[in-house]
Amino acid sequence: MNYKLDQIDRKILEILQNNAKITNAQLSKEVGLSPAPTLERVKKLEQTGIIQSYHAKLDPAKIGLGVSTFVHVGLKGHNKENIEIFLNAIREIDEIIECHHVTGTGDFVLRVIAKDITSYQRLMLEKVSEISVVDNLQSMVILSTFKEKKSMPLPL
Known part of the structure; x- marks a missing residue:
């Protein structure tokens, strides 16, 4: 299944790849949406499997x-x-x-x-x-x- 990413989705993905601990409030400010639609987009990206998981990177x-x-x-x-x-x-x-x-x-x-x-x-x-x-x-x-x-x- 190919999910069509728009510019806001791309921005969300770029931000989350670099800082998965960002709050929804801060993420919404950075992408220019209010918190509710931002959260809905993140949930949609998770449900479609584009976002597979969140991790803590450790220093071996x-x-x-x-x-x-x-x-x-x-x-x-x-x-x-x-x-x-x-x-x-x-x-x-x-x-x-x-x-x-x-x-x-x-x-x-x-x-x-x-x-x-x-x-x-x-x-x-x-x-x-x-x-x-x-x-x-x-x-x-x-x-x-x-x-x-x-x-x-x-x-x-």
């Missing part, structure tokens, strides 16, 4: 998570059963914070976060590589992140 280092990686995963066979086995297994691993089905060299790209290299190594050896359908893994440790934008551009 400050909560003791010092290693972040991307992992290319190749499966033993690219069929529905193997994909389901793999996805069910990784859903149970909290350190895997993203999973993307991709084209190219591997079948999936994971974003994994761990306390330290030792914890990461244990996770990969004892959990991820033990998933029965995993054929190969290629890890890339993230040394530095120079851009991590959470807001999406809104196409016209």
Whole structure:
């Protein structure tokens, strides 16, 4: 379902992507509507699934998570059963914070976060590589992140 966004909807989405804690009163001032219609628009954006959720962004280092990686995963066979086995297994691993089905060299790209290299190594050896359908893994440790934008551009 495509929901047609007007300029006010776009402005609401831009503001909420950058500050989800903004009050409805402040949001309404910034978009130039009274509070009631602003709230109705936000509810409509939520109901249509355009706004999926609201989050608190945490600093990994400050909560003791010092290693972040991307992992290319190749499966033993690219069929529905193997994909389901793999996805069910990784859903149970909290350190895997993203999973993307991709084209190219591997079948999936994971974003994994761990306390330290030792914890990461244990996770990969004892959990991820033990998933029965995993054929190969290629890890890339993230040394530095120079851009991590959470807001999406809104196409016209």
